[in-house]
Amino acid sequence: MAADGSDAISEVIENGVERRVVMADVARLAGVSHMTVSRVLNDSTAVSPTTRARVRAAMTTLGYRPNTAARALATGRTRQLGVVSVNTTLFGPASMLVAIERAARDAGYAVSIAGMREPDRRSLSEAFEHLTAQSVEGIVAITPRAATAAALRDAPGGVPLVAVEGGEGPMPTVAVDQYLGAVRATRHLLSLGHRRIAHIAGPDDWHEANERERGWRDALTEAGESPTLVINGDWSPRAGYEAGLALATRRDHTAVFVANDQMAIGVLRAFAEAGIDVPGDISVVGFDDIPEAAYFAPPLTTLRQDFGEVGRRSLALLVAQVEGAPRSDERVVIPPDLVLRDSTGPVQHKN
Amino acid sequence: MAADGSDAISEVIENGVERRVVMADVARLAGVSHMTVSRVLNDSTAVSPTTRARVRAAMTTLGYRPNTAARALATGRTRQLGVVSVNTTLFGPASMLVAIERAARDAGYAVSIAGMREPDRRSLSEAFEHLTAQSVEGIVAITPRAATAAALRDAPGGVPLVAVEGGEGPMPTVAVDQYLGAVRATRHLLSLGHRRIAHIAGPDDWHEANERERGWRDALTEAGESPTLVINGDWSPRAGYEAGLALATRRDHTAVFVANDQMAIGVLRAFAEAGIDVPGDISVVGFDDIPEAAYFAPPLTTLRQDFGEVGRRSLALLVAQVEGAPRSDERVVIPPDLVLRDSTGPVQHKN
DNA sequence: CCGCCTTGTGTTACCGCTAACATCTCCGGC
DNA sequence: GCCGGAGATGTTAGCGGTAACACAAGGCGG
Numbered sequence: 001m002a003a004d005g006s007d008a009i010s011e012v013i014e015n016g017v018e019r020r021v022v023m024a025d026v027a028r029l030a031g032v033s034h035m036t037v038s039r040v041l042n043d044s045t046a047v048s049p050t051t052r053a054r055v056r057a058a059m060t061t062l063g064y065r066p067n068t069a070a071r072a073l074a075t076g077r078t079r080q081l082g083v084v085s086v087n088t089t090l091f092g093p094a095s096m097l098v099a100i101e102r103a104a105r106d107a108g109y110a111v112s113i114a115g116m117r118e119p120d121r122r123s124l125s126e127a128f129e130h131l132t133a134q135s136v137e138g139i140v141a142i143t144p145r146a147a148t149a150a151a152l153r154d155a156p157g158g159v160p161l162v163a164v165e166g167g168e169g170p171m172p173t174v175a176v177d178q179y180l181g182a183v184r185a186t187r188h189l190l191s192l193g194h195r196r197i198a199h200i201a202g203p204d205d206w207h208e209a210n211e212r213e214r215g216w217r218d219a220l221t222e223a224g225e226s227p228t229l230v231i232n233g234d235w236s237p238r239a240g241y242e243a244g245l246a247l248a249t250r251r252d253h254t255a256v257f258v259a260n261d262q263m264a265i266g267v268l269r270a271f272a273e274a275g276i277d278v279p280g281d282i283s284v285v286g287f288d289d290i291p292e293a294a295y296f297a298p299p300l301t302t303l304r305q306d307f308g309e310v311g312r313r314s315l316a317l318l319v320a321q322v323e324g325a326p327r328s329d330e331r332v333v334i335p336p337d338l339v340l341r342d343s344t345g346p347v348q349h350k351n
Numbered sequence: 352m353a354a355d356g357s358d359a360i361s362e363v364i365e366n367g368v369e370r371r372v373v374m375a376d377v378a379r380l381a382g383v384s385h386m387t388v389s390r391v392l393n394d395s396t397a398v399s400p401t402t403r404a405r406v407r408a409a410m411t412t413l414g415y416r417p418n419t420a421a422r423a424l425a426t427g428r429t430r431q432l433g434v435v436s437v438n439t440t441l442f443g444p445a446s447m448l449v450a451i452e453r454a455a456r457d458a459g460y461a462v463s464i465a466g467m468r469e470p471d472r473r474s475l476s477e478a479f480e481h482l483t484a485q486s487v488e489g490i491v492a493i494t495p496r497a498a499t500a501a502a503l504r505d506a507p508g509g510v511p512l513v514a515v516e517g518g519e520g521p522m523p524t525v526a527v528d529q530y531l532g533a534v535r536a537t538r539h540l541l542s543l544g545h546r547r548i549a550h551i552a553g554p555d556d557w558h559e560a561n562e563r564e565r566g567w568r569d570a571l572t573e574a575g576e577s578p579t580l581v582i583n584g585d586w587s588p589r590a591g592y593e594a595g596l597a598l599a600t601r602r603d604h605t606a607v608f609v610a611n612d613q614m615a616i617g618v619l620r621a622f623a624e625a626g627i628d629v630p631g632d633i634s635v636v637g638f639d640d641i642p643e644a645a646y647f648a649p650p651l652t653t654l655r656q657d658f659g660e661v662g663r664r665s666l667a668l669l670v671a672q673v674e675g676a677p678r679s680d681e682r683v684v685i686p687p688d689l690v691l692r693d694s695t696g697p698v699q700h701k702n
Numbered sequence: 703c704c705g706c707c708t709t710g711t712g713t714t715a716c717c718g719c720t721a722a723c724a725t726c727t728c729c730g731g732c
Numbered sequence: 733g734c735c736g737g738a739g740a741t742g743t744t745a746g747c748g749g750t751a752a753c754a755c756a757a758g759g760c761g762g
Contacts, residue, residue, distance in 0.1 A: 035750085
């Protein structure tokens with residue numbers, strides 16, 4: 001199953017005991033010094049083509065695999081990066097993680113992960129410790145909560161760091177433009193004639209939640225309307241459901257901008273139970289565009305975040321830093337896209 | 352931000368250049384040999400309490416962090432484990448990954464990840480290579496596709512391996528009992544009086560898909576009914592939607608067992624559009640119990656898989672192997688639970 | 703034809719830690 | 733009072749690579 005399809009041996013017998021193949025074994029077989037093998041491995045300074053070929057042959061014959069620990073010890077470089085993250089089961093963080101790992105591998109790095117048990121400084125600390133103890137060369141921190149984002153600010157300066165979705169600080173940051181997304185969502189509703197637009201927000205201590213609320217607020221104000229109603233949720237379908245029930249009893253809004261798709265499904269559920277037609281009676285906009293969103297009842301108008309892009313960009317920034325770029329505090333901002341589906345429609349003037 | 356709350360220096364100046372603190376520095380400060388420091392670090396053979404305390408103090412003063420590469424080189428142990436996985440953005444694999452990492456950290460191991468780009472042997476090979484190149488001591492493979500599960504069978508024997516959800520082979524395996532889940536789902540529908548129960552299956556080359564179909568088939572047969580209709584999907588809401596449309600035109604079944612929740616949401620959507628009442632006209636059962644399932648329209652009856660448990664058990668098996676337990680081919684099977692909600696109801700005899 | 707540079711290769715000394723053995727001290731038993 | 737052994741600590745030699753320099757052989761200009 002070796003990637004090169006060979007059936008190399010990769011162990012060598014000496015005094016009757018098996019031993020992993022090391023550089024010296026390759027050197028012996030190729031009739032050169034171990035240093036020449038090292039040079040071939042790092043295809044560095046001139047090695048004659050003949051020698052190079054002989055060494056290569058010896059390597060494949062023996063199935064030689066360089067020992068990363070030894071190399072790391074000698075060079076001082078581990079080629080390991082770390083990702084610390086909360087709530088990796090959510091679609092967003094999970095997508096970023098996948099993109100980060102992939103980009104890292106392409107750039108020749110391995111990725112170690114460390115989840116935070118709780119969204120507090122202590123857990124962040126532990127995760128950092130865990131990763132630095134492995135001598136990672138850099139860390140991507142997915143810390144969407146204000147508390148942990150703040151904790152990042154006084155993270156140990158030793159190791160290069162990129163923050164994803166995590167507030168502001170003196171380190172490079174990659175984030176989707178939550179504010180812009182919220183503005184777009186709200187303007188879309190305004191353009192359909194809605195005036196009283198409620199907002200179901202995420203938890204206060206999430207950076208994204210704050211930005212989305214701010215965008216909604218500003219877009220309304222700019223249009224001469226006032227932000228009348230905010231209900232706080234915790235991103236879960238249940239919270240959306242409860243907020244939806246509250247909205248259903250009031251019946252004083254014709255549209256609602258929900259801070260994420262999971263809550264939006266709860267809202268839709270509550271409306272369905274209350275006999276409220278979407279979008280006939282109330283329009284609903286979500287945020288995230290999770291894969292299920294197109295199949296909600298009705299299909300959800302929402303803002304798509306390109307998590308893959310966020311992952312790739314954050315990794316690129318980290319690698320640049322690791323490879324010696326001057327320490328920057330660049331902020332990469334990725335705009336979300338409004339995806340129109342069937343949960344929004346023109347306001348119905350009933351009376 | 353150090354976990355111990357100290358403000359240790361962690362660098363030492365020598366000839367005007369900064370250098371990381373190493374064992375020798377600690378030894379010098381404590382007035383002992385570096386070997387004694389090593390002994391304290393590994394709290395091994397008797398070190399006098401006084402010395403131990405002095406060394407500990409020196410460590411914290413200097414902010415000493417052992418170098419893992421050096422330790423790995425000397426001991427031959429990296430304390431790194433690997434996880435290879437496809438489709439980590441799905442709720443199931445993502446949950447397992449989180450549980451695995453957590454359990455690994457508790458057991459004193461770090462976790463590196465390697466995603467498979469495509470669900471084929473080649474990608475699996477590459478992922479394995481990537482992990483073994485880092486000298487991981489063991490690998491958990493989340494390979495729910497038959498093709499990749501088969502490829503595992505002739506994986507290089509060198510490194511301990513645990514397969515999750517991945518068919519059968521000579522290696523230890525942890526899996527949810529998909530067959531049992533499907534039987535339970537089908538029996539539940541049968542007990543409500545349904546006789547013609549369709550199945551929307553996952554892709555042919557997924558182990559889980561096959562098991563779920565087999566369970567459905569057997570439960571029906573056992574009850575004296577015949578498995579009349581299988582529609583194949585690809586786990587996506589879209590596939591479920593299309594299958595739902597097909598079912599809606601036929602109208603010759605009163606219940607459908609859908610192989611996962613994401614497809615189930617598509618089915619519900621199709622039924623809603625076709626004016627089919629769930630569960631009045633047709634009952635629907637899903638599989639997985641993703642967080643959104645309770646908020647579908649209507650809330651979905653489904654089978655809950657304890658992904659966290661799967662992750663923990665697989666890691667425990669791997670660690671046992673890594674730490675020298677005899678190579679086993681133990682199979683851990685975890686039963687899924689039927690979660691009753693509103694998408695299933697007694698069959699309506701219309702004519 | 704000699705010395706110098708270039709090219710290819712070997713030698714040696716680390717990187718920071720642990721394993722294995724050596725040494726030293728102190729104690730008790732005869 | 734001397735010896736043996738246990739306990740505490742030190743010394744040395746790797747682990748498997750890479751960096752830095754040394755060295756040999758050949759090509760070229762003066």
